[in-house]
Amino acid sequence: MISIYILTYNEEIDIAACIESAMLSDDVIVVDSLSSDRTVEIANRYPVRTVLHKFDSHGQQRTWMLQSVPAKYDWVYILEADERMTPELFQECLQATQSQEYIGYYVAERVMFMGSWIRRSTQYPRYQMRLFRKDKVWFTDYGHTEREVCNGPTSFLQETYPHYTCSKGLSRWIEKHNRYSTDEAKETLRQLQQGSINWRELFFGQSEVERRRALKDLSLRLPFRPLIRFIYMYFLLGGILDGRGGFAWCTLQAFYEYLIMLKVWELKHQPLPNFEVNHNLPNSDSEPAAEEATTDSAKLSL
Known part of the structure; x- marks a missing residue:
């Protein structure tokens, strides 16, 4: 058992x-x-x-x-x-x-x-x-x-x-993947700065898992990634044969990829946060935000 x-x-x-x-x-x-x-x-x-x-x-x-x-x-x-x-x-x-x-x-x-x-x-x-x-x-x-x-x-x-994957509705899917894209952007930036492509596993990986992960490392470095992902999924993988659901799925995945790209750009170019403390503000003003952040971080992948 x-x-x-x-x-x-x-x-x-x-x-x-x-x-x-x-x-x-x-x-x-x-x-x-x-x-x-x-x-x-x-x-x-x-x-x-x-x-x-x-x-x-x-x-x-x-x-x-x-x-x-x-x-x-x-x-x-x-x-x-x-x-x-x-x-x-x-x-x-x-x-x-x-x-x-x-x-x-x-x-x-x-x-x-x-x-x-x-x-x-x-x-x-x-x-x-x-x-x-x-x-x-x-x-x-x-x-x-x-x-x-x-x-x-x-x-x-x-x-x-x-x-x-979308049993709770499209709004929940979009909300969830908006959060996911932030973590993916951080990992993408780390991979671009420190990682590399494992060419051996990409072409000669012994399992689907090894080849897929090496392909992802390669895809992070490609220009026009959202468009490439849509073309790859819809035409090369055959999503066009999955009917209306296939088109919607490929479109959503390309949208998700675009969110990641935008947030990578944001991480690279956004100014550093100002940590200057305004002592005139009451402490209670910051508490709901902290509680909300804790609650949001607790959401699991669906």
């Missing part, structure tokens, strides 16, 4: 369906980042454990969860609230845990958008580290998201999981 962690923040729309899909396991743990909606209330209706922890970053939240929240089993699976476990994937996970060769497995997502599977323009199969031995994997931050660090060999599962 495997334990299933579910990461949440303000997921009252998705949490019930996510938990119900995960109940194939008898050990489901909801790790909530201090939601302000009914997420925890809904989760508590199910026979699951619920743990609350302030969100700092995606990598730190996952690593804290693995180190501090005990699981019933050695093997664990990570679900986001807008994702679902399937019976077929669960059975393959059980079989994979019998292997003595690998300590973790990547699983491909099926992006569900506007009522259909956006297969081509989402670079399917796009793999994420989801099933692993709890004591062999941890996570570090990368941009707005995280990257896994694996202490041992890994492999890939055949079954996939559905990811309802």
Whole structure:
């Protein structure tokens, strides 16, 4: 058997369906980042454990969860609230845990958008580290998201999981990716100043994960990146065959890339903030802003 962690923040729309899909396991743990909606209330209706922890970053939240929240089993699976476990994937996970060769497995997502599977323009199969031995994997931050660090060999599962990436509506998607673009801009600037392109992994990488990450490092250095990304996704990857949803998806991704570019420019050219303190202002004026920033930083990736 495997334990299933579910990461949440303000997921009252998705949490019930996510938990119900995960109940194939008898050990489901909801790790909530201090939601302000009914997420925890809904989760508590199910026979699951619920743990609350302030969100700092995606990598730190996952690593804290693995180190501090005990699981019933050695093997664990990570679900986001807008994702679902399937019976077929669960059975393959059980079989994979019998292997003595690998300590973790990547699983491909099926992006569900506007009522259909956006297969081509989402670079399917796009793999994420989801099933692993709890004591062999941890996570570090990368941009707005995280990257896994694996202490041992890994492999890939055949079954996939559905990811309802826009289940909360386009307004929530735009709001979320506006926040994400700020972190991506900081990581992009760092990569441009300190990083480099791994040409060997780009052309001869042994896995999709290695090749995709090397391609991203290359793409950061290309001019007209939003336009190039749209052309690449819509025409070269075949997003044009994904119908109306494919066109909308490629347009949104190009928009997201443009936001990142604008914020990179802003980081390079904006004046340094003025830290001069006006002692005539009451201290209470700054408190709501600090509280708002803390709340905003707690929002998880959907």
